[in-house]
Amino acid sequence: MSYTFRQILIPSTKYSIKAPYIMFPQFITVHNTANDAPAVNEISYMHNNNNQVSYHVAVDDKEVIQAIPFNRNAWHCGDGGGDKDPNALKKGNRLSIGVEICYSKSGGVRYGVAEENAVQYIAKLLKQFEWGIERVKKHQDWNGKYCPHRILAEDRWNSFLNRIKKAMETNESEHQIVEDEDMMKFTSTTAKAAVRDYIQQAVDKKLIDKSWLQKFDNGTITGGDFEGLKIIIVQRSM
Numbered sequence: 098m099s100y101t102f103r104q105i106l107i108p109s110t111k112y113s114i115k116a117p118y119i120m121f122p123q124f125i126t127v128h129n130t131a132n133d134a135p136a137v138n139e140i141s142y143m144h145n146n147n148n149q150v151s152y153h154v155a156v157d158d159k160e161v162i163q164a165i166p167f168n169r170n171a172w173h174c175g176d177g178g179g180d181k182d183p184n185a186l187k188k189g190n191r192l193s194i195g196v197e198i199c200y201s202k203s204g205g206v207r208y209g210v211a212e213e214n215a216v217q218y219i220a221k222l223l224k225q226f227e228w229g230i231e232r233v234k235k236h237q238d239w240n241g242k243y244c245p246h247r248i249l250a251e252d253r254w255n256s257f258l259n260r261i262k263k264a265m266e267t268n269e270s271e272h273q274i275v276e277d278e279d280m281m282k283f284t285s286t287t288a289k290a291a292v293r294d295y296i297q298q299a300v301d302k303k304l305i306d307k308s309w310l311q312k313f314d315n316g317t318i319t320g321g322d323f324e325g326l327k328i329i330i331v332q333r334s335m
């Protein structure tokens with residue numbers, strides 16, 4: 098698995114709307130975007146509107162983009178925390194780094210890859226801050242909102258946390274898989290049959306759509322597709 102990381106930080110002239118307070122982060126809050134836009138669109142949408150809605154990071158199947166420095170707050174938990182809130186300093190909006198996982202509306206392979214990128218990125222942040230898994234919250238923990246909706250609907254919050262724990266133990270270099278947009282090629286018919294068998298079994302268990310088998314048989318499946326498939330097969334088998 099690999100993603101690229103970049104910063105497209107909001108201009109400081111927007112701090113008063115999007116990130117007015119200095120923050121000493123204590124938690125990471127996980128969200129699903131509930132739409133099908135890539136991370137760069139999520140970030141540019143946030144840059145361009147003047148709503149008090151913001152988050153630090155958006156993750157998709159290709160990249161992790163940071164928009165707000167981690168020492169400033171963002172408005173993503175729906176639990177207040179403004180000037181008039183007497184408990185402001187206990188609120189997710191004032192304590193947590195907001196991470197949005199893209200493509201959650203329709204799900205599928207690109208969502209599966211985005212979610213795995215979030216797992217890897219959150220594991221990296223936890224290690225960086227020397228935090229344990231208990232620092233990872235879901236949006237729902239702060240104000241009851243049904244978010245991250247796809248992880249909750251698929252009853253995978255605990256497995257999501259377990260994947261982060263596992264990623265923290267694993268050497269990062271083991272996750273560097275080169276994205277391969279070329280069609281899959283096989284060195285032998287046995288190797289090809291084994292991969293076909295693997296896809297067939299996942300289709301039989303209804304973990305993936307049967308169109309993937311068709312794609313394999315037509316020779317139109319790419320290395321990148323297959324990496325994504327493997328990830329969602331593991332996710333859905335847990």
Ligand SMILES: [Zn+2]
Pocket residue numbers: 127128129173236242244245
């Ligand atoms: Zn949310």
